[in-house]
Amino acid sequence: MNELAAFREEARAWVRENAPKSLWGTSGSGPFEGYWGGSKCAETDPDLLRWRDLGIEKGWTAPSWPTEYGGGGLGRVQEDIIHEEMKAIGVPRPVAGQGLAMFGPVLLKYGNDAQRAQHLPGIVRGEVRWCQGYSEPNAGSDLAKLQLKAERDGDDYVLNGQKIWTSHANVSDWIYCLTRTDPKAPKKQLGISVILADLSTPGITVRRIDLISGYSPFCETFFDNVRVPVANLVGKENEGWTIAKAILGHERSSIGRSIARQPGSAQREVVGRARKHLGVEEGAIADPLIRDEIASLGMLEEAFHLTLARIQQSAESGTPGPEGSITKIVGTELKQRRFELGMKVAGPRGLGWEGPGFDEDDLEYTREWLRSRASTIEGGSSEIQKNIVSKRVLGLPEGKK
Amino acid sequence: MSGHRAPSLLLNDEQKMLSKTAHEFIRERAPAARIRTFRDSRDPLGFSRDLWNEMAELGWLGLQIPEEYDGLGLGFFDLCVVLEQSGRELMPEPFISTLLLGTQALLLGGTDEQKKALLPGIAAGEVLLALAYEEAGSPVYAKRHGNGFALSGKKAHVLDGHVADRIIVSAATSDGGTTLFLVDPSQEGVSMTRQHRIDGLGSAIVTLDDVSVGPEAVVGTIDKGAALLGQVFDRAAAGSAAQMLGASEQAFDDTIEYIKEREQFGVPIGSFQALQHRAVAVFTEIALTRSVVLAAARAIDEAPDDIPRLASLAKAMASETFLHAAKEAIQMHGGIGVTDEHDIGFYVKRAHAAYVTFGKPSQHRQRWAELHGY
The missing domain is CATH 1.10.540.10 (Acyl-CoA dehydrogenase/oxidase, N-terminal domain)
Incomplete structure (x- = not known):
């Protein structure tokens, strides 16, 4: 048995011994599924909290982070194996969310020792919750146009402006922001800096945004003469765009993976709804055209999972291919097709906004369908993704914009 | 999976x-x-x-x-x-x-x-070798003849029938029973007409007129040939999917190279987003197809229970990918793409032929649904 196979055995044994049984089969085990924590967290499920504590104790809430910050000191490949083993039994990550999936890796790469020591242990332990301040009303796909002003004043930066789509800002403790530190820079990508802010700082206001699905984790965050210490600058002033791109790359691959869920689950879900709403004739779903569409979805789902497996196997063998670039495009398309089909088979029973007269799970499904429309927009729209693949993977020349 | x-x-x-x-x-x-x-x-x-x-x-x-x-x-x-x-x-x-x-x-x-x-x-x-399975108006029937059989009837689209040293022929042997027979085409009663196809593969119409074969010519079990054929078609579907994967990649590579070079309006046409996004769509389909083709091939060697569903998956996806890649290749090549002088047109011809051979994607999706119990 090689080293990785042996590690897999160890990870499997530990996960199965320690994950509370009540959590098995409850989660797709993605990087955003699990205990999100933070000072405003109201979680009371004792099993979830016990799982969190066991994860922290083992260092496996952040398996690939250095042990000095509470991580497991393992490699990325071992980390993937641990997460796969969690996924295999459908348990959530012991601690999940932005801090672990996005901000921590950036701080590890670009932060200084003091920043790492200040922020990483709180993330590993699920004590401090982070959110992201990227988009602005006039800087969406064209993110580099962002305008949140950060002006030096003594030992502080003074922040003025607005961020949008700051997911979970209302329940977070800190925000990492892209700010404009040099408005006169010759290119819009220059003059951007990454600055961290405690959300309880005076001058910060958070307002929730409702989506077409009715509820959402999204917020707008306003900055009105917010003073943060210069020590909260990550990396060098005016060189934040490189960091921003690294975070976005990370975000896209995590979105692709987090959509993956259990292999076959999208097909099972839609088949279940088709049986319920359309009926069954001699074992087959009554409508042959719908059956064909479901099979098409099921095939795409299987192909997506096999591709994720192939990407991981290539990474483990040390020769990653270019396929990683398409996981967000395919994963979000799969998700949308799944909900569209699930809605189509429900007919008028999927039209409910709220009770009475509608099934509880149909109501929830309809909301999720509406929510899924955002998946090809958030974290870099599919069109922006295609621009990136076109330029970086296919080597096609950049056009006029 | x-x-x-x-x-x-x-x-x-x-x-x-x-x-x-x-x-x-x-x-x-x-x-x-x-x-x-x-x-x-x-x-x-x-x-x-x-x-x-x-x-x-x-x-x-x-x-x-x-x-x-x-x-x-x-x-x-x-x-x-x-x-x-x-x-x-x-x-x-x-x-x-x-x-x-x-x-x-x-x-x-x-x-x-x-x-x-x-x-x-x-x-x-x-x-x-060739395998004659496609009926052509006059189904091949095997009549008991001594301790062997006498075969009569007609098969078409027999790939490489015109050059095969032996043809394996599927024949009705009883009500609902099928048996496979090895036939030597030089035998009396076998006649062959070469067919000319769009895709450059050679095939033939094979006519059998009271061709007698001994019991040693039976491949597999008498009357159980349909199940054997099914297993053969799964392997043919997976192998054909591997060929389609390669063909899609070549059509795609040629197209990318072309749109990087070809200039209109003073710039390479590959700089236009309308083409770039379509190219990425094909790239994505090819990446997915590669995964399912490799999985089907692996199953044939290592996981017999998974062969039917993965062979159907590979054939269905590779067929759609190849046809799409070939059509996009022609479109992005523009006028030169529809001339006989350029090779890219051969890809769309082969793509269509491969699409309808060993089960169209819709048939494989139906089978996939049945295998998954819906």
Whole structure:
């Protein structure tokens, strides 16, 4: 048995011994599924909290982070194996969310020792919750146009402006922001800096945004003469765009993976709804055209999972291919097709906004369908993704914009 | 992949080497333009026997044939590595007829005598096989005749029937029963009409008029030929999907190269987003198709229970991907793409032919649904 196979055995044994049984089969085990924590967290499920504590104790809430910050000191490949083993039994990550999936890796790469020591242990332990301040009303796909002003004043930066789509800002403790530190820079990508802010700082206001699905984790965050210490600058002033791109790359691959869920689950879900709403004739779903569409979805789902497996196997063998670039495009398309089909088979029973007269799970499904429309927009729209693949993977020349 | 760990979808070092060698050999020796040459010269074979023999010497024809029959004793996965490369240049050599249909039928259902008689010759490039299964108006029927059978009827679209040394013929042997027979085409009562197809592959109409065969000609079990054929078609579907994967990649690579070079409005047309996004769509489909083709090939060697669903998955996806890649290739080549002078048109012809052979995608999706219980 090689080293990785042996590690897999160890990870499997530990996960199965320690994950509370009540959590098995409850989660797709993605990087955003699990205990999100933070000072405003109201979680009371004792099993979830016990799982969190066991994860922290083992260092496996952040398996690939250095042990000095509470991580497991393992490699990325071992980390993937641990997460796969969690996924295999459908348990959530012991601690999940932005801090672990996005901000921590950036701080590890670009932060200084003091920043790492200040922020990483709180993330590993699920004590401090982070959110992201990227988009602005006039800087969406064209993110580099962002305008949140950060002006030096003594030992502080003074922040003025607005961020949008700051997911979970209302329940977070800190925000990492892209700010404009040099408005006169010759290119819009220059003059951007990454600055961290405690959300309880005076001058910060958070307002929730409702989506077409009715509820959402999204917020707008306003900055009105917010003073943060210069020590909260990550990396060098005016060189934040490189960091921003690294975070976005990370975000896209995590979105692709987090959509993956259990292999076959999208097909099972839609088949279940088709049986319920359309009926069954001699074992087959009554409508042959719908059956064909479901099979098409099921095939795409299987192909997506096999591709994720192939990407991981290539990474483990040390020769990653270019396929990683398409996981967000395919994963979000799969998700949308799944909900569209699930809605189509429900007919008028999927039209409910709220009770009475509608099934509880149909109501929830309809909301999720509406929510899924955002998946090809958030974290870099599919069109922006295609621009990136076109330029970086296919080597096609950049056009006029 | 139902919850458990995915099969290995990587090539080992030997397979990577094989893929590279095959890629270079085929690109240099077997360009797709040969399809035009064979067509215009009305070549009686429609492919190169010399090239087939060279590939036999390289060991490619016997990759999957067991060592006791003079093969290399490797797997179907290894064969797919070569098939993918053969697909890149749309090679008209008898890969499907001999290595996929004929050899798989013998490996799965042949007696030791049949294998001894034919497999070493196949590995050496000396023996070509064909499988006649497509009815043509007059279904082939096998009448008991002494201790053997007499076959009469007609089959069409018999790939490489015109050059095969032996044809495996499916025939009705009882109510609902099917049996496969090895027939020597030089036998009395066998007549052959060459068919000319759009895709450059050679096929024939095979007419049988009271052709008598002995009991030793039966491949598999009498009356149980349909199940054997089903297993053969799964392998043919997976192998054909590997060829389609290679063909899609080549059509795509040629297209990317073309749109980087071709200038209109003073810029390369590959700088237009309208083309870029469509190119990424094809790239994405090819990446997904590669995963399912490798999974199907792996299942054939290692996971028999998964073969039907993964073979259907591979055939359905590869068919859609190849047809899409070929159509997009023509569109992005513009006017030159629809001329006979340019090779890209051969890809759309082959894509359509492969799409409708061994089950259209819609048939495989129906089977997939049945296999998943809906």
